[in-house]
């Protein structure tokens with residue numbers, strides 16, 4: 001019997017696929033579709049701000065060759081909406097609640113509220129949204145990242161992870177790992193979209209999304225090499241107690257397999273979930289099991305992190 005299990009902060013996942021924050025997770029209806037999808041082992045909510053946020057003007061998400069581009073701007077129904085949902089459903093399976101305050105004060109206030117709540121699942125602190133005009137991707141500032149995690153862990157005792165942007169410099173892998181290893185993080189989720197890219201419509205010679213003059217985060221097939229590199233680089237550098245959710249470029253079971261080969265414990269799907277819908281999870285699981293059978297593996301531990309080098 002081949003198993004697809006993973007464990008993060010004592011939570012046992014018997015399927016390792018889930019949605020990427022932002023995709024199929026804005027409403028309770030969407031969240032329920034992921035919660036009940038065959039092949040999905042968990043879900044994450046849309047990154048929440050303290051209260052409802054309309055986000056950026058549309059068009060703000062579109063397909064493009066080899067993936068997608070988005071500048072949603074953190075539209076969401078507010079923390080209470082998602083906190084209520086995960087409290088109600090947390091007995092079904094381990095769940096992730098994502099938060100993305102626009103300020104450190106907002107993030108700390110939300111974490112105080114979650115700490116005091118009946119939610120006992122996992123929180124994903126999104127430090128990497130590239131699409132709020134005028135706001136930096138916090139995790140590109142290593143001092144700011146250390147500062148917020150220092151304050152968070154003075155009071156927050158429930159399982160917590162961070163959503164990271166992609167890094168592109170080996171020294172930056174070293175620097176972010178040196179920060180993260182100083183904290184009792186349950187996981188990191190890497191990567192968020194590659195920020196502030198530009199896609200042009202060949203018919204109109206125009207950008208494809210409205211916000212920020214067309215600048216937006218890209219995802220899908222085009223980002224897989226960067227996603228795999230970030231999973232691998234952080235797996236090699238992070239304390240083994242800090243587990244990894246691999247995100248970026250997943251279209252097939254082979255892509256899931258490669259994220260695990262690079263060290264991922266769970267694998268999340270964004271762009272291609274948006275295009276295909278929650279049926280993608282069962283297809284990816286079937287294809288992953290076939291790839292494992294081809295290689296003679298019966299569990300993820302048989303090959304997790306076993307990327308060969310030359």
Ligand SMILES: O=C1NC(=O)NC(C(=O)O)N1
Nearest residue numbers: 072073074129131193217
């Ligand atoms: O963290 C985020 N990453 C994205 O690519 N888009 C969303 C958003 O814009 O809300 N947030």
